[in-house]
Amino acid sequence: MVLLALALAASLSVLGIFHGIRLYRAEVALPPDLALALEVGSTRTTAVGSVVDRMGIRYAPLVLRLMGPKRVAAKRLQIDRAGNPSGLTIDRYAARRAVYGFLGAVGAFATLINGQLLLALLMVAFGLFWIEAGLWSAIRIRRDNIERTLPDFLDVLAVVVSAGLGFRQALERVADRYKGPWSDEIRITLQQMDMGVSRREAFAELRRRNDSEQVAQFVTALQQGEELGSPIVETLIAIAEDMRRTDAQNARRRAARAIPKATFVVTTFMLPGTVILLLGGFIYGADIDFGALLGGG
Numbered sequence: 001m002v003l004l005a006l007a008l009a010a011s012l013s014v015l016g017i018f019h020g021i022r023l024y025r026a027e028v029a030l031p032p033d034l035a036l037a038l039e040v041g042s043t044r045t046t047a048v049g050s051v052v053d054r055m056g057i058r059y060a061p062l063v064l065r066l067m068g069p070k071r072v073a074a075k076r077l078q079i080d081r082a083g084n085p086s087g088l089t090i091d092r093y094a095a096r097r098a099v100y101g102f103l104g105a106v107g108a109f110a111t112l113i114n115g116q117l118l119l120a121l122l123m124v125a126f127g128l129f130w131i132e133a134g135l136w137s138a139i140r141i142r143r144d145n146i147e148r149t150l151p152d153f154l155d156v157l158a159v160v161v162s163a164g165l166g167f168r169q170a171l172e173r174v175a176d177r178y179k180g181p182w183s184d185e186i187r188i189t190l191q192q193m194d195m196g197v198s199r200r201e202a203f204a205e206l207r208r209r210n211d212s213e214q215v216a217q218f219v220t221a222l223q224q225g226e227e228l229g230s231p232i233v234e235t236l237i238a239i240a241e242d243m244r245r246t247d248a249q250n251a252r253r254r255a256a257r258a259i260p261k262a263t264f265v266v267t268t269f270m271l272p273g274t275v276i277l278l279l280g281g282f283i284y285g286a287d288i289d290f291g292a293l294l295g296g297g
Contacts, residue, residue, distance in 0.1 A: 049086055049092075052100075053092050053095050055096075056099035057091070060092075060100035061094075062098070063094035063098050064091075064094050072090060073088060074095060076090045076188075077209075078094060078139070079135065081139050082138035082139045083181050083184070085134070085138040088135075096131050099273045100127050101127045101128070101132050103123075103182065104124055104125075104130075105123075105127060107123035107127075142181045143211055145180055145181050146180075146185070146210060146212055146214070147183045147247070149180055150214050150218065150243060151243045151247070153174060153178060155237070155240050155241040156174050156177070157170055157171065157174050158233045158236035158240070160174055168190070168193065171186055171190060172190055175190070185209065188209075189205070190202075192205065200223060203204055203222060203223065204219065204223075214243050217243065221239045222239075224253040
């Protein structure tokens with residue numbers, strides 16, 4: 001069985017070398033966004049990510065066809081909500097999905113030959129969910145960053161607007177003072193408005209790009225205030241207060257959920273461990289002769 005696995009690994013290595021030589025000599029037409037990302041290099045992605053992109057770009061169109069238009073559109077939206085981490089695009093996602101899927105399949109086959117079922121399942125999970133886990137993590141981190149920044153941003157925006165600057169100019173001025181994903185989103189919205197998109201449509205697109213309840217609340221309140229003719233300063237202040245109130249409620253709910261978890265950890269692991277440690281120290285300090293107690297000589 002071991003000899004068969006070694007022979008399979010050697011055959012795959014030889015095939016990989018010949019396939020790599022053929023790919024190196026062949027001319028591959030790269031999508032524009034991937035060509036730009038590869039040209040920029042390490043400033044846009046990691047060295048490992050760049051290598052994986054080059055390996056899998058030939059198979060990206062096949063992966064996209066297998067996904068279908070609806071899943072591609074949903075995945076493109078998910079990448080937008082993640083903020084295109086390290087310059088990730090839908091083509092680069094497909095390329096990495098092909099490479100990780102291949103590595104997971106080969107690893108699962110090799111481990112199954114050796115009878116390691118659990119490791120094979122782990123390799124399959126790696127091929128299917130490695131890049132997905134990165135996207136989910138990027139979306140969560142980005143959403144938390146935006147929701148933490150948004151109330152203060154609205155307060156400063158209200159001050160700038162009340163000073164006499166127009167809403168469009170105030171947005172640009174305040175966005176230049178902030179760094180992070182929320183300021184990037186505001187700049188994208190302003191660019192869309194410069195290209196002729198109406199303010200309502202631009203902010204609706206802002207809500208679509210961000211999987212955040214607070215961003216949706218901000219856009220909805222802004223559009224309702226515009227329809228009702230409410231003063232923009234009062235609207236911004238009210239939105240910021242509502243967001244802080246929501247954050248406080250969410251913090252209390254998280255604390256309430258954390259208390260039973262902490263109690264479970266203390267009673268299940270820490271308390272028995274402490275009791276065992278105390279008893280062990282007491283018995284060791286008492287210098288008890290267990291041989292005599294057990295009837296030994």
